[in-house]
Amino acid sequence: MSTAIGSSARSNPMVTPLSIPSGTSRIPAFDAPERGFGEYFNASSHSAVIRLVMHTFGARPADFFDDIQGRGDGYAVTMKDGYRLHLSAQELQQAATASRFTGDDKGAVVSAHFALAAFIKRKQLGSGSAGDRPAFESVLATSLQGETAYNLLKGMGMSGHLQRVSTAHVIAEGGVGVADSYDFGSQLIQAGKAHQFGREGPPGRSHYVYVLVNDSAPKRRVTQDRVPPLAAPANVLPSTGPSTTRSRPQASEVLQGFNTPLRHFGEVFDLSSHVAVIKMMMLRFGRSPADMLEKIETLADGYNVTLKDGFEVNLSRQELALTAKATRFTGADAPMICAANFMLAAFAKRKQVEGNMLFDAALSKTLRAEHLYNVLKGMGLMGYLRFVQPDQLRQPGSVGVISPFDTAGALVVEGIKHRNGQTEPVGKDYGYQLAADMPVDPASGRPARFPAASVGVPPVNIWSGFYQGAQGNCVTVSAIKAAMMKYGQNPTGIYKRVTETPKGFTITMRDNCTVYLTHAELEIARAAANFRGADKGLVADAVFLYAASAKRAQLENHEFRAAAGYDVALQTLNDGESPGESLRRLGLYAFTRSSSVQELASGVPGTLADAWHSVVVVEGALDEYGARRDLKSSRWMQQGVDALKLV
Numbered sequence: 001m002s003t004a005i006g007s008s009a010r011s012n013p014m015v016t017p018l019s020i021p022s023g024t025s026r027i028p029a030f031d032a033p034e035r036g037f038g039e040y041f042n043a044s045s046h047s048a049v050i051r052l053v054m055h056t057f058g059a060r061p062a063d064f065f066d067d068i069q070g071r072g073d074g075y076a077v078t079m080k081d082g083y084r085l086h087l088s089a090q091e092l093q094q095a096a097t098a099s100r101f102t103g104d105d106k107g108a109v110v111s112a113h114f115a116l117a118a119f120i121k122r123k124q125l126g127s128g129s130a131g132d133r134p135a136f137e138s139v140l141a142t143s144l145q146g147e148t149a150y151n152l153l154k155g156m157g158m159s160g161h162l163q164r165v166s167t168a169h170v171i172a173e174g175g176v177g178v179a180d181s182y183d184f185g186s187q188l189i190q191a192g193k194a195h196q197f198g199r200e201g202p203p204g205r206s207h208y209v210y211v212l213v214n215d216s217a218p219k220r221r222v223t224q225d226r227v228p229p230l231a232a233p234a235n236v237l238p239s240t241g242p243s244t245t246r247s248r249p250q251a252s253e254v255l256q257g258f259n260t261p262l263r264h265f266g267e268v269f270d271l272s273s274h275v276a277v278i279k280m281m282m283l284r285f286g287r288s289p290a291d292m293l294e295k296i297e298t299l300a301d302g303y304n305v306t307l308k309d310g311f312e313v314n315l316s317r318q319e320l321a322l323t324a325k326a327t328r329f330t331g332a333d334a335p336m337i338c339a340a341n342f343m344l345a346a347f348a349k350r351k352q353v354e355g356n357m358l359f360d361a362a363l364s365k366t367l368r369a370e371h372l373y374n375v376l377k378g379m380g381l382m383g384y385l386r387f388v389q390p391d392q393l394r395q396p397g398s399v400g401v402i403s404p405f406d407t408a409g410a411l412v413v414e415g416i417k418h419r420n421g422q423t424e425p426v427g428k429d430y431g432y433q434l435a436a437d438m439p440v441d442p443a444s445g446r447p448a449r450f451p452a453a454s455v456g457v458p459p460v461n462i463w464s465g466f467y468q469g470a471q472g473n474c475v476t477v478s479a480i481k482a483a484m485m486k487y488g489q490n491p492t493g494i495y496k497r498v499t500e501t502p503k504g505f506t507i508t509m510r511d512n513c514t515v516y517l518t519h520a521e522l523e524i525a526r527a528a529a530n531f532r533g534a535d536k537g538l539v540a541d542a543v544f545l546y547a548a549s550a551k552r553a554q555l556e557n558h559e560f561r562a563a564a565g566y567d568v569a570l571q572t573l574n575d576g577e578s579p580g581e582s583l584r585r586l587g588l589y590a591f592t593r594s595s596s597v598q599e600l601a602s603g604v605p606g607t608l609a610d611a612w613h614s615v616v617v618v619e620g621a622l623d624e625y626g627a628r629r630d631l632k633s634s635r636w637m638q639q640g641v642d643a644l645k646l647v
Contacts, residue, residue: 027051027054027055027176027188027190027195028050028051028054028055028059028103028105028108028111028112029103029104029105029108030047030051030101030102030103030104030105030108030109030112031047031051031101031102031103031195031196031197031198032044032046032047032099032100032101032102032197033100033102033197033198034197035603040145040603040605040619041100041144041145042144042145042146042184042185043099043100043101043144044181044185044186044187044196044197045146045147045148045149045152045178045180045181045184045185045186046099046116046119046143046144046147046152047101047112047188048149048178048186048187048188048195048196049149049152049153049156049178049186050112050115050116050152050156051112051188052176052177052178052188052210052211052212053115053153053156053158053212054108054111054112054115055176056161056176056212056213056214057212057214059107059108059111060111061077061111061114061115061118064080064115064156065077065078065079065080065118065157066078066079066080066082066157071086073088073089073090074086074087074088074089074091074092075087077118077121079118079122079156079157080157080158080160080161081157081158081159081160082157083122083157085118085121085122085125086121087114087117087118087121091117091120091121091136092113092114092117094117094136094137094140095113095114095116095117095120095140096110096113096117098137098140098141098144099112099113099116099144101113101116115156118156119143119152119155119156120136120139120140120143121136122155122156122157123139123143123155124136124139127139133455134454134455134456134488134493135454135455135456138454138455138456138457138488139456141456142456142487142488145184146184146185147184148180148184148186149178149179149180149186149210150180150210150304150314153178153210153212154297154304158212159297159299159300160300161212161213161214161300162210162211162212162213162299162300163210163211163212163213163300163301164208164209164210164211164301164314164316165177165208165209165211166208166209167179167189167203167208167209170189170209170211171189171192171203174191174192175189175211176188176189176190176211177189177209177210177211178209178210178211179194179203179208179209179210181196184647187203189203189209248282248283248284248285248286248287249282249283249286249287251283251399251413251414253287253333253336254279254282254283254287254336255279255411255413255418256331256332256333257282257287257331257332257333257336257337258275258329258330258331258333258336258337258340259275259329259330259331259420259421260272260274260275260327260328260329260330260420261328261329261330262420268368268369269367269368269369270367270368270369270407270408271327271344271366271367271369272369272408272409272410272419272420273369273370273371273372273375273401273403273407273408273409274344274347274366274370274375274409275329275340275409275411276372276401276409276410276411276418276419277372277375277376277379277381277401277409278292278340278343278344278379279411280399280400280401280411280433280434281343281379281381281434282336282339283399283413284384284399284434287335287336287339288335288339289305289339289342289343289346292308292339292343293305293306293307293308293343293346293380294306294307294308294310294380294512299314301316301317301318302314302315302316302317302318302319302320303315305346305349307346307350307379307380307590308380308381308383308384308511308512309380309381309382309383309510309511309512309587309589309590310380310510310511310590310591311350311380311590313346313349313350313353314349315342315345315346315349319345319348319349319359319363320341320342320345322345322359322360322363323341323344323345323348323363324338324341324345326363326367327340327341327344327367329341343379344366345363346379347366347375347378347379348362348363348366349362350378350380351365351366351378369406369407369408370407371403371407372401372402372403372407372409372432373432375409376401376432377589380511380590381434382511382513382584382589382590383435383509383511383512383513383587384434384435384512384513385432385434385435385556386432386433386434386435386555386556386557387430387431387432387556387557388400388430388431388432388433389430390426390427390428390429390430390431392433393412393415393426393429393431393433394414394415394426395414395415396414397414398412398413398414398415398433399411399412399413399433399434400412400431400432400433401431401432402417402426402429402430402431402432403429403431404417404419404429412426412429412431417429435513435555437514438506438514438515438516444501444502445499445500445501445506446499446500447492447497447498447499447500448491448492448498448499448500448505449500450490450491450492450540450541450544451537452489452490452535452536452537452538452540452541453488453489453490453537453538453541454488454490455488455490455492455493456487456488456490456493457488457489457490458484458485458488458489459484459485459489459535459538460535460538461534461535461538462481462484462485462616462618462623463623463626463627463628464533464534464626464627465533465534465535465538465539466481466531466532466533466535466538466539466542467531467532467533467623467625467626468530468531468532468625468626469529469530469531469532470530470574472574472575472576473529473530473546473573473574474613474614474615475576475577475578475579475581475582475609475614476546476549476573476577476582476585477531477542477614477616478582478607478608478609478614478615478616478623479582479583479585479586479588479607480542480545480546480582480586481542481616481618481623482583482605482606482607482616482644482645482646483545483583483586483588483646484541484542485605485616485618486591486605486646487646489537489538489541490541491507491541491544491545491548494510494545494586494587494588495507495508495509495510495548495587496508496509496510496512496587503518503519504516504517504518504519504520504521504522505517505522505548507548507551509548509552509586509587510587510588510590510591511587511588511589511590512587513552513555513587515548515551515552515555516551517547517548517551521547521551521566522543522544522547524547524566524567524570525543525546525547525550525570526543526547528550528567528570528571528573528574529542529543529546529547531543531546532626533626545586546573548586549573549582549585549586550566550569550570550572550573551566551569552585553569553572553573553585554566554568554569556585558572558573559572579607579609579614579642579644580592580642580644583607583644583646588646591646591647592644592645592646592647593644593645593646593647594643594644594645595643595644595645596643597631597636597637597641597643599643599645600617600620600631600643600645601617601620601631601632601637602620603619603620604645605617605618605619605645605646606643606644606645606646607643607644607645608622608636608641608642608643609641609642609644610636610640610641610642615636617631620632622634622636
């Protein structure tokens, strides 16, 4: 077998025996360093997860992967979940150079580089088709800006060995696990201490820890928290496949399939908004969770769920059982009740994640009623949402939802409101509908090409390379800059898919909103944007994002006037906006989080806005019409500003 990287046996984990045996008696001695001031780097999750994997299965790649075979200038790797990939010598070298792993045991560091490279390779292969997926080095650089422990464990093939248990339980058992930390980092929990960046201290505030189970290992292992036995699994666990029927259910099927009971006297209980939205989703997408969600992956004790806007949650069977018991849904269609419980559990789980609370608390808040718009957002429907007038709700075949009062919700089918078994005609109620699929002719399009930058690569000069040239569109400009720094300058890295046709572009955003932009509209947007900058390629890519945002504003009738025409939609982008609106119109609502000016000043990228202006913040500096200014010495450090970041 030839060496994997030139003649350097030290960089080839398969050539020389590693100094750590395959046993699992101690934690491998390496770690990732803390980032420098203003630096965009956090490999603490990678380090913590790889050390947990080595501790559980052994320190050699052959221990924690099912099979490794030398092939030419690299390796064919089979992970424990059966996933296969090929790693080249160059990719191994790139991972070794970028990781910055350090430690006394060089053999463990070499094995860690191999594990990191395999994870990155899998992530690259899952990022699109062969013709448009990002380069290995680009995926590596993005990943090392921060990654969740769960994504790393999945990406290393550990789904079948993964358990999530309470932090207190792991500490009491003297076990080893990984807990999420801040900024998409993680801590290794061992012997009651948290280990991160070469330091140890008390565990953070995470209530749960991920542990790995090696059933063949003859050592004591952390046991999973006891889960109450599930009554009749069929009443709790849905089918994770799409509907077996070719057509969507009829309105009568959904109306009679399930309902929420009336609350008891004195009880604070109202799921009418949730039921109305779930029924609308069934009529729009299909009756199964797989139809209503973007993706469902079955795990050992639950599901990894991706909502249609891209938000991911990990839902356990215990949480599903708890939800099914709490909702008290009734009806003639048991599978439909099961699907409705699944969707409500996913909604509550998202609320738990966003609110940093326990699942029980999130579910309890959900059961006490919810504003209709919050339910629509939490179900991942931002990309499909349309605010409509009463006449549109009365049209033949139309389906929508309205809020009759306060936190109540009702399904509307062809102008008739349905709530708690009661019906009445729509009056002057405005409501929401879900956009229909945009017809696309696959034969007439090809993947769009934006030659100025590779996918995933941020702009070389985010400051004067492209900047705002006129007052009014600062919110859109700062959002575009933030998105480019997070996902790369190339629009195909920011959006889910961009297809070019002879007449224009079909753009599908990360939240599944699809818009069609003509070449003529792109030129109109170029003039309306009034963007300036020294980097013409960067300006062109920014104009494309601006043009697509305006097209979405037109479809959504932004400011209740953008539907009048594309020129009017452009005007609505140029006359001031609320913070976060432009990030949402880029399809990034699910990836936007609240932040603080202090966090952005510490180096976390994001946007700041007050009543007059909005700016992007990168590496602790803000953008002042193309000039880089230090944030800490600026007026923006005062209270009363809105800070946002992308995750």
